Amino acid sequence: MLRPCDTTYPASVIAITRENRERLGFLEIMLRKIIAKLRETITPSAKAKKPATGSHSSSSPRSSSRDRSRGQSGKSAPRDASRSHERTGDRPRDTGHSDSPRRQGGQSSRGGRSRRDDRHSDRPAHSAEPRQRREPTPAPPPPDVPKMDTAFTKLGLADALAYAVEQKGYTEPTPIQAQAIPIVLTGRDVMGSAQTGTGKTAAFALPVLQRLGTHGRLRCLVLEPTRELALQVEEAFRDYSKFTNQRVAVVYGGVGYGKQIEALDQGIDIMVATPGRLLDHLEQGNTSLRDVQVLVLDEVDRMLDMGFLPDVKRIVQKCPTERQTLFFSATMPPELAQLASWAVRDPARIEIGLRRSPAETVSHAFYPVVEAQKFDLLKAMLERTNFESVIIFCRTKVGADRVASWLTGCNHAVGVMHSDRSQGERTEALAGFKSGKYSVLVATDIAARGLDIAGVTHVINYDVPENPEDYVHRIGRTGRAQKTGEAFTIVGEDDVRHARSIERFIDSTIERKRLENFPYTYSALFTDEANATATKPASRLAGRLRR
Numbered sequence: 001m002l003r004p005c006d007t008t009y010p011a012s013v014i015a016i017t018r019e020n021r022e023r024l025g026f027l028e029i030m031l032r033k034i035i036a037k038l039r040e041t042i043t044p045s046a047k048a049k050k051p052a053t054g055s056h057s058s059s060s061p062r063s064s065s066r067d068r069s070r071g072q073s074g075k076s077a078p079r080d081a082s083r084s085h086e087r088t089g090d091r092p093r094d095t096g097h098s099d100s101p102r103r104q105g106g107q108s109s110r111g112g113r114s115r116r117d118d119r120h121s122d123r124p125a126h127s128a129e130p131r132q133r134r135e136p137t138p139a140p141p142p143p144d145v146p147k148m149d150t151a152f153t154k155l156g157l158a159d160a161l162a163y164a165v166e167q168k169g170y171t172e173p174t175p176i177q178a179q180a181i182p183i184v185l186t187g188r189d190v191m192g193s194a195q196t197g198t199g200k201t202a203a204f205a206l207p208v209l210q211r212l213g214t215h216g217r218l219r220c221l222v223l224e225p226t227r228e229l230a231l232q233v234e235e236a237f238r239d240y241s242k243f244t245n246q247r248v249a250v251v252y253g254g255v256g257y258g259k260q261i262e263a264l265d266q267g268i269d270i271m272v273a274t275p276g277r278l279l280d281h282l283e284q285g286n287t288s289l290r291d292v293q294v295l296v297l298d299e300v301d302r303m304l305d306m307g308f309l310p311d312v313k314r315i316v317q318k319c320p321t322e323r324q325t326l327f328f329s330a331t332m333p334p335e336l337a338q339l340a341s342w343a344v345r346d347p348a349r350i351e352i353g354l355r356r357s358p359a360e361t362v363s364h365a366f367y368p369v370v371e372a373q374k375f376d377l378l379k380a381m382l383e384r385t386n387f388e389s390v391i392i393f394c395r396t397k398v399g400a401d402r403v404a405s406w407l408t409g410c411n412h413a414v415g416v417m418h419s420d421r422s423q424g425e426r427t428e429a430l431a432g433f434k435s436g437k438y439s440v441l442v443a444t445d446i447a448a449r450g451l452d453i454a455g456v457t458h459v460i461n462y463d464v465p466e467n468p469e470d471y472v473h474r475i476g477r478t479g480r481a482q483k484t485g486e487a488f489t490i491v492g493e494d495d496v497r498h499a500r501s502i503e504r505f506i507d508s509t510i511e512r513k514r515l516e517n518f519p520y521t522y523s524a525l526f527t528d529e530a531n532a533t534a535t536k537p538a539s540r541l542a543g544r545l546r547r
Contacts, residue, residue, distance in 0.1 A: 137266050139215035139245040152206070155181045160243040161206050168239060174199040175352045181207045189325045189344040193332035194352035198359075200298070200328045201236045208294050209237070211324075212269055215245045220270040221289060221319065222296040223312060225303045226446060227252040227274060227423060228430060233298065234272040246270065253277040254423035261286050275303075275311035282318060292319045296326045297343065301336055301469070316343055330473060358472050358506065361479035362459075364487035365513045366499060370523045371492040375406055378462060380518055381488060382412065382440075387458045389433065392442045393474050395463035403462055404442040417443040448473040456480070459487040464495035468505030493523065 148162040151172050157165075173181070176194040183190055184207035194200055208220050222237075224230040234250035241248060249263040251273040260277075264287045271278075271287070281287050295316065297303070303312055325344045329336070332351070340347070358364060369377045382390070392407075394400040397418040404416045415429035415438035433441040434453055441447070448470055456478045465471050471489075478485025489510075491499050503509055514520065 139247060139267075142214075142245045143243055145243050152181075156185050157181065157206055157210055161209055161240060164240045164243050165202070165206070170202075174203075176200055176350065177203045177206075179350045179352070180204065183348045183350070184208065184324075184326065185210060187211070187324050189327075189347040190350060191327040191332065191340060191344060191347040192350040192352075193329050194350075198352060200330075201233055202240070204296050204298075204326050204328055205233070205237050205240050208270070208296070208326075209241050209244060209246060211294065212246060215247060215267075215269055217291040218268055218271055218287065218289070219291055220294040220296070221278075221292050221315075222270065222272045222298060223278075223303070223315065224272060224274055225299050225306055225308060227254060228417075228426065228447070229299060230272050230274055231427075237270055237272065241270075248272065251277050251281060253280075257281075257286075275308050275315060278315060279311060282315075289315070289318045290320065292323055294324045294326065295319055295343075296328070298328050300327055300329045300340075301332070302329075304336055305467075313342065330476070358475055358487075359479050361483060362475050362485050362487055364475050364489065365511045366489050366491045367513055367515065368491045368523070370521045371494065373521055374462065374490050374492055375403070377490055377515060377518060378403070378460065379407075379410060380515055381460060382407075382410075384515070385458060385486075388439070389436075389453075389456050390440055390458040390460060391447065391453075391456055391474075391477050392440060392460045392462050393448065393465070394442060394444060395465065397444055399463065400442050400444055407440060407442065412440050413438045414440045414442055417441060417447050419444070419446055445470050445474070448477070453477065454480070457485055459485065461487070461489040464489060464491055464498040464502070466498055468498075468502045471502045472506070 142160060145160050145163040148159040148166070150162050150166065152162040152165050152170075153159065155173060155178065176192060176198050180190060180192050180203040184204060190204075192200065192203065204222075212219055222233055224233055230250050230252045234248055237248040246269040247267065248270045249260070249268040249272070251260050251264075251271060253274060253276050257280075260281070264271075264281070282289070297312065303309060325347075327340055327344060327347070367377060367381075378392070392403060394403055397420045400416060400418050404414045407414045415433050417426050417429050421429070429438065429441065430447075430453075432438045445465065448465075459475050459478045461471070461474060465474060475485075475487035478487060489499070499510070
């Protein structure tokens with residue numbers, strides 16, 4: 001039976017309790033003294049802040065240090081906004097340079113914390129003053145160029161642009177360039193589609209530079225679906241504008257904000273951007289689209305596939321209604337043409353080649369094989385093919401890493417590109433492939449759209465793409481700029497349905513081929529004649545009986 005607790009304690013217990021209380025009291029006093037000393041060290045006293053004239057501050061030292069810790073002076077900033085800036089680490093934005101409504105605390109319109117990297121900012125993160133944008137630096141005068149008389153000047157381009165084109169080694173415009181450049185120069189909206197590798201970037205870059213004329217405000221915005229495409233298009237604009245005084249900047253995610261803000265502050269004429277990072281800059285007041293005269297939406301079908309259309313619409317709404325809008329894409333499906341009505345007005349439509357056909361400069365074929373022999377067939381293809389550079393496409397990021405690891409073990413110089421790689425790794429892989437450091441690039445469909453890599457002689461689809469349109473884009477990485485190329489697609493048992501979808505999409509039957517002297521395993525994928533020479537696998541039942 002439990003007895004109730006006694007309410008009286010022995011004298012020894014009472015003494016110990018009093019001793020503990022005395023110790024705790026002493027520790028509390030010492031802790032308060034330490035905190036006070038730290039405050040004096042971190043926050044300068046009011047005496048140190050007194051002016052040399054001997055004038056006295058109207059506030060006490062404690063209140064002034066409290067105001068300074070909040071980033072306030074007098075009544076210059078609301079109390080709630082100050083606390084919000086301390087919590088998020090974002091500095092207040094200049095309301096004179098933004099097109100979007102402001103939110104306290106640096107919160108983006110998408111409801112989450114702003115992704116602004118304050119390590120790259122010029123001001124302390126807790127400053128209550130808006131960021132002062134530097135005055136744009138004046139552009140130097142354009143260099144002198146010789147008088148030009150080329151096929152590009154006959155299209156209406158200035159000597160400076162025609163000379164830049166000649167410096168890149170181009171002498172004749174491609175069909176999309178010959179049709180688009182004169183129309184864009186008139187200021188009319190354009191919807192252009194052409195097979196990949198036919199020079200769509202120059203088709204809009206050259207006439208846009210001609211229309212802008214000389215250095216001024218930000219007047220042209222080019223939207224791209226991926227970082228790699230944005231970097232490539234920005235490089236093309238720089239090459240074509242090097243004999244003008246116009247400035248180009250690229251804005252994309254995955255990197256810090258500091259260099260991008262610095263470029264925007266210096267003053268640019270053309271911005272090439274991905275939608276997400278551009279919205280961040282707009283919400284933070286780093287740039288404005290109020291003076292945009294030309295809006296270019298490049299690879300619009302890819303933006304639709306990647307779910308960027310809502311962000312693109314938000315950006316379009318921030319541009320002036322009186323502008324020129326250019327749609328350029330490798331394909332122009334009917335649903336995309338219907339959606340384009342919110343962005344373009346009475347556009348001129350330009351279509352070069354069949355919408356769904358691979359380029360005529362690319363020879364392509366299917367290579368059926370059982371799933372267990374896919375890598376063996378890939379290795380045999382590389383050994384027997386005289387390639388200079390080859391892109392191998394995989395369906396998944398894990399699969400790309402696995403294939404790259406296997407090929408590295410076979411002494412191939414391999415670069416890897418997919419969305420799980422950091423921006424630095426992706427940039428290094430692409431640059432290494434272009435320079436010849438890597439002869440093989442293993443990638444997912446992130447490299448299938450728009451990337452212009454000179455000298456790609458072969459493309460191998462290790463996995464058949466699930467989207468038939470991606471097949472056209474993948475094999476379009478070779479056979480560019482009027483050169484020829486070859487594309488091989490390895491078709492396993494699980495890929496038959498996707499292979500038939502591709503044939504229906506391009507409205508053509510793709511030839512099935514076999515690699516000579518390769519030890520194929522018997523499969524229902526092959527014809528009767530091919531199966532006659534294939535090795536039949538051992539029966540699984542026989543294997544069980546032997547065990």
